[in-house]
Amino acid sequence: MEKNDNLLITVSPHLHSGSSTAGIMTAVILVLLPAGAWGVYIFGAYSLVVILAAVLASVLTELIINRLLGTFTLNDGSAVLTGLLVGYNMPPSIPIYIPVVASIFAIAVVKHTFGGLGRNWMNPALAGRVFVMFSWTGPMTTWLVPKTWGLADAVTGASPLGFVKAGLLNLQSGTVAGPATFLASKGYPVTGLDTAVTGWINGHLLEPIGTTLANGYVDLFAGNIPGCIGEVSALLLILGSVFLFFKKIITWEIPLTYLASFSLLIWIFGGLPFGNGFFKGNILFNLFAGGLILGALFMATDMVTSPVTSRGMIIFGVGAGFLTFLIRTYGSFPEGISLAIIIMNMFVPLIDRLTKPVKFGLVRESKA
Amino acid sequence: MSKQATFPEGGVHPSDFKSFTSGIPIRNAPIPALAVIPMQQHMGKPAQCVVSKDDLVREGMLIGRAQGVFSANIHSPIPGVVKEIREIYLPAGIRSEAVAIELQGEFDRSGKDEPRLEWQRISGSDLLKSLADKGIVGLGGATFPTVLKYTIREGFQVEYFVVNGVECEPFLTADHRIMLEKPLEILEGIRIVQQIMKPRQIIIGIEENKPDAIAVMRENIVRAGLDFKVIALKMKYPQGDEKQLLKAVIDKEVPSGGLPLDIGAVVSNVGTMQAIYEAVVLDKPLIERVVTVSGSIIRNPANLKARLGTPLSELIEECGGFTEPPAKLIAGGPMMGFAVLDPDTPVTKGLSGVIALSRRQVRSPSQTPCIGCGRCVKACPMGLQPTVVYKWIEHGEYEEALKEGLMDCKECGCCGYSCPARIPLIQGMKLGKVMSRKNKQA
Numbered sequence: 083m084e085k086n087d088n089l090l091i092t093v094s095p096h097l098h099s100g101s102s103t104a105g106i107m108t109a110v111i112l113v114l115l116p117a118g119a120w121g122v123y124i125f126g127a128y129s130l131v132v133i134l135a136a137v138l139a140s141v142l143t144e145l146i147i148n149r150l151l152g153t154f155t156l157n158d159g160s161a162v163l164t165g166l167l168v169g170y171n172m173p174p175s176i177p178i179y180i181p182v183v184a185s186i187f188a189i190a191v192v193k194h195t196f197g198g199l200g201r202n203w204m205n206p207a208l209a210g211r212v213f214v215m216f217s218w219t220g221p222m223t224t225w226l227v228p229k230t231w232g233l234a235d236a237v238t239g240a241s242p243l244g245f246v247k248a249g250l251l252n253l254q255s256g257t258v259a260g261p262a263t264f265l266a267s268k269g270y271p272v273t274g275l276d277t278a279v280t281g282w283i284n285g286h287l288l289e290p291i292g293t294t295l296a297n298g299y300v301d302l303f304a305g306n307i308p309g310c311i312g313e314v315s316a317l318l319l320i321l322g323s324v325f326l327f328f329k330k331i332i333t334w335e336i337p338l339t340y341l342a343s344f345s346l347l348i349w350i351f352g353g354l355p356f357g358n359g360f361f362k363g364n365i366l367f368n369l370f371a372g373g374l375i376l377g378a379l380f381m382a383t384d385m386v387t388s389p390v391t392s393r394g395m396i397i398f399g400v401g402a403g404f405l406t407f408l409i410r411t412y413g414s415f416p417e418g419i420s421l422a423i424i425i426m427n428m429f430v431p432l433i434d435r436l437t438k439p440v441k442f443g444l445v446r447e448s449k450a
Numbered sequence: 451m452s453k454q455a456t457f458p459e460g461g462v463h464p465s466d467f468k469s470f471t472s473g474i475p476i477r478n479a480p481i482p483a484l485a486v487i488p489m490q491q492h493m494g495k496p497a498q499c500v501v502s503k504d505d506l507v508r509e510g511m512l513i514g515r516a517q518g519v520f521s522a523n524i525h526s527p528i529p530g531v532v533k534e535i536r537e538i539y540l541p542a543g544i545r546s547e548a549v550a551i552e553l554q555g556e557f558d559r560s561g562k563d564e565p566r567l568e569w570q571r572i573s574g575s576d577l578l579k580s581l582a583d584k585g586i587v588g589l590g591g592a593t594f595p596t597v598l599k600y601t602i603r604e605g606f607q608v609e610y611f612v613v614n615g616v617e618c619e620p621f622l623t624a625d626h627r628i629m630l631e632k633p634l635e636i637l638e639g640i641r642i643v644q645q646i647m648k649p650r651q652i653i654i655g656i657e658e659n660k661p662d663a664i665a666v667m668r669e670n671i672v673r674a675g676l677d678f679k680v681i682a683l684k685m686k687y688p689q690g691d692e693k694q695l696l697k698a699v700i701d702k703e704v705p706s707g708g709l710p711l712d713i714g715a716v717v718s719n720v721g722t723m724q725a726i727y728e729a730v731v732l733d734k735p736l737i738e739r740v741v742t743v744s745g746s747i748i749r750n751p752a753n754l755k756a757r758l759g760t761p762l763s764e765l766i767e768e769c770g771g772f773t774e775p776p777a778k779l780i781a782g783g784p785m786m787g788f789a790v791l792d793p794d795t796p797v798t799k800g801l802s803g804v805i806a807l808s809r810r811q812v813r814s815p816s817q818t819p820c821i822g823c824g825r826c827v828k829a830c831p832m833g834l835q836p837t838v839v840y841k842w843i844e845h846g847e848y849e850e851a852l853k854e855g856l857m858d859c860k861e862c863g864c865c866g867y868s869c870p871a872r873i874p875l876i877q878g879m880k881l882g883k884v885m886s887r888k889n890k891q892a
Contacts, residue, residue: 088775088777089776089778089779089789089790089791089793090777090778090812091778091789091791092778092789092812092874092877093789093874093876093877093880094784094785094786094787094788094789094861094863094866094876095784095785095786095864095867095876096780096784096785096789096805096807096812097464097620097784097785097867098814098866098867098872099464099867099868101825101868101869101870102815102818102870102871103815103818103821103870103871103872104815104818105815105870106821106823106870155818157816160821197819198819199819200818200819200820200822200871201819385821385822385824386821386822387822389824390822390823390824390827390835390837391824391827391835392828395824438835439459439827439830439833439834439835441706441832441833441834441855442459442697442706442832442833442858443704443705443706443707443708443832444705444706
């Protein structure tokens with residue numbers, strides 16, 4: 083046989099599962115698109131500009147830093163994803179320089195000062211959001227009413243969580259059944275879609291088993307509410323995440339423990355601010371009224387800034403759920419997801435150290 | 451047992467690619483005109499070469515003598531004349547003295563009536579001696595000298611003798627075919643080992659992707675009235691590793707840094723059982739073995755019984771050559787095997803397969819930094835955090851890497867297989883081991 087000088091010599095393994103960093107980033111970007119498209123649909127074309135500005139700023143910052151360092155890392159896809167998440171976390175009528183600054187901060191400060199992809203110890207997109215949140219709190223908490231409410235263009239209104247939070251400040255005495263009842267009593271809008279779907283669900287599913295669903299929840303779940311561009315549609319975010327679960331790009335540990343611990347705490351203590359007793363909290367409202375679904379499925383699960391072992395992820399998820407509950411219920415902001423997650427990000431090295439896997443062959447030894 | 455056994459932690463599920471060769475009976479490879487036989491074909495010390503240039507050798511004659519117990523005898527696979535004795539590189543990167551024998555003269559054994567030894571009356575220690583004489587080593591790939599493995603200290607009771615028919619490496623079907631074609635020889639080999647070690651239980655572990663082999667072994671065990679147990683195992687790589695296999699079949703863990711014997715077990719490959727049969731019953735030294743030649747670019751993939759020292763290129767030619775130029779040739783399985791530089795690399799005792807990969811199959815996206823996905827941690831059957839060990843090694847902190855369990859790593863490749871960032875984790879582990887040994891000596 084003729085000699086072949088072109089034989090490739092590498093160390094085993096010679097087979098690969100086929101996964102790649104760029105593949106993971108691309109998959110996450112793709113499944114996020116429907117939720118973003120929904121946001122653009124209900125908040126108008128300007129919100130698309132916001133998202134694109136965030137992505138562009140993120141990509142350009144990455145490129146400039148690459149240029150300075152003599153590297154090229156744009157093809158790992160992470161800069162696009164960071165930009166997209168920054169854009170998704172912006173209110174739809176935000177002045178354009180704010181997402182741009184958030185993206186620059188995310189990429190330049192949070193990601194690259196610590197060594198780039200894989201070395202950042204906070205989720206860049208969330209850190210960028212928190213940075214502009216505290217810098218421009220006014221614009222960051224001004225919400226556009228969705229077109230689906232059928233009001234005039236560019237009307238601003240309170241997000242459900244903000245509305246309830248503000249309402250509770252005025253609640254000096256007496257009780258309200260809960261956030262949903264409170265919104266209904268103050269005439270918070272409910273769309274025709276909501277009434278129709280709720281009616282169908284009650285008629286066909288719930289009334290036969292002796293219960294009913296109040297109006298408003300379908301709007302929360304589908305995203306017919308004011309909020310950040312990409313966070314409003316829990317429905318599309320959850321649908322998108324199914325593919326990521328299937329591909330094991332996200333695993334059950336963080337989302338499930340995050341949502342479960344948060345729900346449990348809300349159920350136990352969530353009724354107190356309304357003047358009710360324990361175990362009166364409204365879980366459904368709190369799950370879908372804000373950015374929790376986006377946070378739990380797509381931000382807390384960021385691989386770089388979450389623990390590596392199952393046990394570590396569970397601790398991380400429970401911690402994030404606890405902090406979100408704490409900030410949302412007792413903090414001065416109606417939302418708490420960004421802060422909760424980046425605080426937990428800081429605990430990741432510690433969690434990783436405490437949750438090392440048990441080495442094979444050590445179990446028996448310790449028993450002996 | 452309704453739920454099929456496997457090891458619980460870690461492991462991966464690569465496609466098995468076994469259908470290329472699993473249905474093709476073993477046939478003899480052509481006798482090489484020039485056989486190059488390395489003196490290092492086993493774990494331990496190389497054999498001492500006992501022939502010199504221009505010596506005439508007969509088929510099966512001793513050409514390399516074991517240096518001590520942690521070594522093995524080597525015999526001439528063909529009759530001929532010693533052309534030269536030179537140094538060659540083996541795929542694992544080690545250098546070895548090798549004897550080049552040019553085919554000449556008559557075969558003493560092949561094609562002749564074979565003797566049949568009634569071994570039942572021979573004592574265990576004499577049987578062991580005969581295994582040593584015949585140069586038997588573990589044929590699963592680790593090539594541990596079999597005699598050393600079966601030499602049990604006085605008064606120690608071996609609980610389990612586990613015969614490894616798992617063959618978890620993708621592509622490889624050599625053991626599968628041996629089980630289908632030579633079940634009686636395997637069983638007789640096991641009985642010889644039984645006579646040597648007197649274990650309380652004998653278990654044969656086979657993965658469920660070989661239902662025919664499971665059936666054949668079970669059938670023949672029943673027919674022979676033996677009390678060996680065949681356990682069908684759920685497919686998972688690296689179940690063929692003795693530590694994972696023992697965890698799967700007897701649910702015990704070999705202690706870190708220890709041997710199977712520490713939990714009363716000895717593990718051997720099915721191919722080794724057949725070699726033991728030939729060594730003891732047919733008085734035949736280990737001069738040939740079954741090699742799977744496979745890959746999508748091999749024209750007619752096959753299982754070949756090849757003489758040691760046969761160049762891999764001749765095996766590939768026997769299989770019709772390539773359908774397109776290969777990008778990579780692997781000696782062994784694709785998960786743990788070694789990339790081969792020289793296609794004329796000889797067949798050795800530990801070579802289970804030759805796998806050819808195409809350009810498309812070796813293409814890989816570029817490496818990125820670790821993104822902390824934790825897949826290597828989930829995949830590691832030894833409970834290590836490969837990414838953490840790797841980072842210490844990358845920074846030259848070998849002491850820290852050792853503390854993280856570097857020496858428990860057996861380089862099965864599950865971490866590298868799973869890593870989306872394409873970090874050469876196994877390369878790091880190998881480097882780390884070499885460097886920390888070096889540091890210890892310094």
